[in-house]
Amino acid sequence: MKEIQGVIKGSNPVKINSDKDIEIKIEIPTKAYFMSGIRDFTLQMIKNMTDFSENWAYRFQSVVDELCNNAIEHGSDPDSFIKIKFIAVPDKHIKIQVEDFGKKENPITAQEILEKINKTQQTDIKDLGLRGRGLAFIVSKWTDKLEIKDTQNGGHIVEITKNLNDQTFKTLERSLEPNQIII
Amino acid sequence: MAEIKYTFSELLVTGKTNPIKLIALEGILDESNADDFAPKVYEVIEQMPEQTSVILDLEKLSYMNSKSIGYIADYFNKVTAKGGKIVIAKPARNVKETLCVVGLDQMIPFTQTLEEAKLQA
Numbered sequence: 001m002k003e004i005q006g007v008i009k010g011s012n013p014v015k016i017n018s019d020k021d022i023e024i025k026i027e028i029p030t031k032a033y034f035m036s037g038i039r040d041f042t043l044q045m046i047k048n049m050t051d052f053s054e055n056w057a058y059r060f061q062s063v064v065d066e067l068c069n070n071a072i073e074h075g076s077d078p079d080s081f082i083k084i085k086f087i088a089v090p091d092k093h094i095k096i097q098v099e100d101f102g103k104k105e106n107p108i109t110a111q112e113i114l115e116k117i118n119k120t121q122q123t124d125i126k127d128l129g130l131r132g133r134g135l136a137f138i139v140s141k142w143t144d145k146l147e148i149k150d151t152q153n154g155g156h157i158v159e160i161t162k163n164l165n166d167q168t169f170k171t172l173e174r175s176l177e178p179n180q181i182i183i
Numbered sequence: 184m185a186e187i188k189y190t191f192s193e194l195l196v197t198g199k200t201n202p203i204k205l206i207a208l209e210g211i212l213d214e215s216n217a218d219d220f221a222p223k224v225y226e227v228i229e230q231m232p233e234q235t236s237v238i239l240d241l242e243k244l245s246y247m248n249s250k251s252i253g254y255i256a257d258y259f260n261k262v263t264a265k266g267g268k269i270v271i272a273k274p275a276r277n278v279k280e281t282l283c284v285v286g287l288d289q290m291i292p293f294t295q296t297l298e299e300a301k302l303q304a
Contacts (some may be wrong), residue, residue, distance in 0.1 A: 032214035036185050039246070058277035065248055067212045125286040133285040136250035141284050182211075182222060 005072070022049070022088040030076040030100075032069065038084065039065050049088065050164070059142045060096075065097040066134035068160055074108060075100030075156050091142075093163045102154030110148040110156055117146075185211040185246075187220050191227055194238065201267065202235040203304045209243035212251040221254045228258060234266045236304035240297060242273035252285050256281045259290055272300035 005023075014060045028034040046057040064084070071082045080101050089097040110138070113135070120128065120136035140146055145161040187210040193198065194203040204227060228237070237258065242248075259269045271293045274282060282288060294300040 062281055125289050131255035137285040
């Protein structure tokens with residue numbers, strides 16, 4: 001029998017250049033185990049649904065990972081869950097919201113989180129401890145806007161915005177020598 | 184599920200008098216495994232003689248989160264306190280970007296090859 005080969009692709013991804021907003025919601029238990037799946041999803045979503053370069057897809061992967069890890073570790077009790085919402089507005093921006101439901105012990109307010117971020121950003125890099133680099137650097141530097149709000153149930157919503165008309169998307173294939181990151 | 188494979192070995196470099204420890208990583212370092220991996224490196228650092236330098240070979244590391252980077256900064260403090268140096272060799276592009284955005288390049292030199300890393304260690 002003659003060998004037959006073929007490739008069948010699934011339906012085309014939805015590009016964020018249609019005229020409708022796209023919203024994707026995910027809930028995950030507060031276990032770090034689930035984050036590899038969220039990272040994979042983010043990477044593929046950004047690669048398939050936007051015209052961002054691969055570098056930006058990886059950056060978003062880190063941003064979402066850090067937002068979720070922060071929500072799980074600092075904003076959640078064990079055996080709770082977090083909500084992740086991706087919102088794409090054509091020709092404008094991508095927003096990512098991560099909502100946690102608070103900690104019964106040692107709860108932290110949005111204002112305190114913002115103060116911690118600010119303090120970390122002001123600290124000499126050599127004097128930073130183990131934690132704090134996620135929101136203060138990875139999230140803050142790779143997004144255009146970072147907002148943190150308290151919710152009525154004692155949790156927080158952390159929302160980042162990345163503008164789609166950012167000119168840096170076109171310059172990202174340049175050298176990545178240390179100190180030459182283009183943000 | 185995130186998995187990290189690690190190899191700890193000694194490097195013999197002609198012309199170098201100080202010992203060099205090579206730590207090669209393969210896989211992913213994230214929130215689910217960073218705390219389990221770090222003590223293994225701390226043990227190596229604790230047991231190595233004064234003046235020992237450490238090369239972190241990150242060529243096969245495909246992802247690293249901020250907590251893992253925090254641990255590297257802490258390894259740096261511990262190794263330099265013993266008179267050694269830390270060099271990061273061959274990081275993948277996305278890993279290098281993450282290391283740079285948190286400012287680790289201001290503390291630790293990065294090299295494109297293992298040979299360069301040996302010279303700097």
